[in-house]
Amino acid sequence: MQKGTFQWMKSINKTIVLNKIRMSGPISRAQIAKETNLTPPTVSSIVKELLDEQFVVESQQGQSSGGRKPTMLVLNHKGFYVLGVDVGPVKIRTVLTDLNGKVLFSHSAYLPAFVTNKSLLDMLKAEISNMLKNASTSIGQLLGIGIGMHGIVDHKHGISLFAPSLNLRNIPIKEELEHYFQVAVKVENDARAMALGETWFVSDQNESGTVVTINVGNGIGAGIVVDGKLLHGEHSLAGEIGHMSIDLGGSKCTCGNFGCLQTLASGTAIKERALKELTMGKKSCLNELADGDLDRIEASTIYQAARLGDPLSIDLLTNTGIYLGIGITNLIHLLNPTKIIISGGISNAKDFLLTAIKETVSARALTVQAKNTEIIASKLGEYSAAIGSVVLILADIFSVDLVEC
Ligand SMILES: [Zn+2]
Structure with a gap:
């Protein structure tokens, strides 16, 4: 003690x-x-x-x-600023906020197809340096840098232990960036950073109960907040629901297993299913939206097509909602949470996903209360993990015990 x-x-x-x-x-x-x-x-x-x-x-x-x-x-919220970075499997998103968490600048950049530990760290340094240069000297002092890294993270030492989508291991993010920028750096799993952001900016920090924030983007992960505190688990694995086995005979996942939720319901999975259908000759306006170049189709293109009434895209998103609903039902049976928040890139398609998710949970959950678990879409938008990463630093300054659990 x-x-x-x-x-x-x-x-x-x-x-x-x-x-x-x-x-x-x-x-x-x-x-x-x-x-x-x-x-x-x-x-x-x-x-x-x-x-x-x-x-x-x-x-x-x-x-x-x-x-x-x-x-x-x-x-003195304008006297200091904090930098938050979301390192996803495909993009790096950076935000600079004031002490109230108000976003002053934001930027996103695609990762190259092949990265090493060194090239990822170099890109992080470049993105952060550019953001600081843009911010000019009119704002106050930099208090710290929060990093939301996808995959398994040792948050105590600030090391990315395993980033399956990039196939990288043991990246000493905190040590490298603290040495380079000479400010405090905190590193956390991206979904947990997102969950912190939801707790800090949207919910009540003193709220009791269990709130699960699910990041559905190119991968799937969850941040679990129990009575206002983040749950890490014994080896920082708590919340890795993207690698929950859903289909025994399913396709291979980046983690090496087969049929993980991520292989069925991530942004990447939706895109792959769309390409398969289109190659088989299914009619869709996706071809036109991508100017005939199938490589240009992203999950966001499918969402755009669904809004235009494209039956294939609506089907793809509804099926994704059903898969997510199955994963979420498992999660409800395991944790019996108060509230579930869907965040990440896919939350843009909430109009199509939420109904299918709720119907699936309602059909499969064990009790009436479980069937009615509150499931909502995040309001923090595309930069939710970067904004959540800012909270890693803010919580250190303002909160006695929000981060540890
Ligand atoms: Zn997996």
């Missing part, structure tokens, strides 16, 4: 005061003391430190209940 030394207690109290100002500002010193149960002198001394460090600024005068009007405190 961690000893309650003076230094440590002081830092916990500082986090409490800083978070109070973030959540409730503009707020007076007296109100902070009242709402945190800290003594007024403790609050005053912590606020002085926070003012000196420029995390907090004094704003307008508040209402007085007689006597002098109190000075209100707010977060």
Whole structure:
């Protein structure tokens, strides 16, 4: 157990005061003391430190209940910024946000067809450097870089242990980037970063229960938040639902197994099924949308065609929803979550997917409550994992215990 030394207690109290100002500002010193149960002198001394460090600024005068009007405190959200990077199997997406998590700049770049540990790290350095250059000097100080990496991640040491889609192992992301940029770097699995983002920006951080955020893009993974804390499992494997076996005789997955959920319901799987149907001569407007070049068809093209009423694309998305529904039913039986959030590239096609997912869960889940588990699409959009990666740094500053579980 961690000893309650003076230094440590002081830092916990500082986090409490800083978070109070973030959540409730503009707020007076007296109100902070009242709402945190800290003594007024403790609050005053912590606020002085926070003012000196420029995390907090004094704003307008508040209402007085007689006597002098109190000075209100707010977060200096423009004084600092955080960088978040989502390293997916196909793209690297980067965002720069202020202290409130407001996205100031965003950029995405395709990975080349072949990457090595070194070339991936070089590309990360280049993407981050470009973003920092674009940001100019008008904004404040960089607090840290959060990386959401797909695959298995050792979040404590910031190492990508295995990225099956790129066939890379043991990439020392934290060590390399901290050395290069000289700021704090935190690395987490991309789906867990996404789940953190949902908890931080959309849900209530103090919400109890289990919330599962499923990242459906070129791969499938899930971030599990239990009573406000991320679940990692013994060896960082918790949430790897993309590699749940669904079809015993199914096709080979990037992980080496056969018939994983990912081989049936990921963006890549949808694209492969579309190409197979088109090669067999199925009529569809996908050909036109891709200007006759089948290689240009992506999951997003199929979504676009479905919106135009293309029967093949609607079928493909409905079938994907059924496969996801089967995986989600298994997940409900395993974890009995309060809420499931569908995120990642495929959440754009939510109009077509959610109905099929819900119908499948409703047909297969064990009880009435399980059948009615809340299943929604994320509102954070394409950059949800990058925005979630920003929270890796924000949580370190504002939260006592959000990240560990
Ligand atoms: Zn697999």
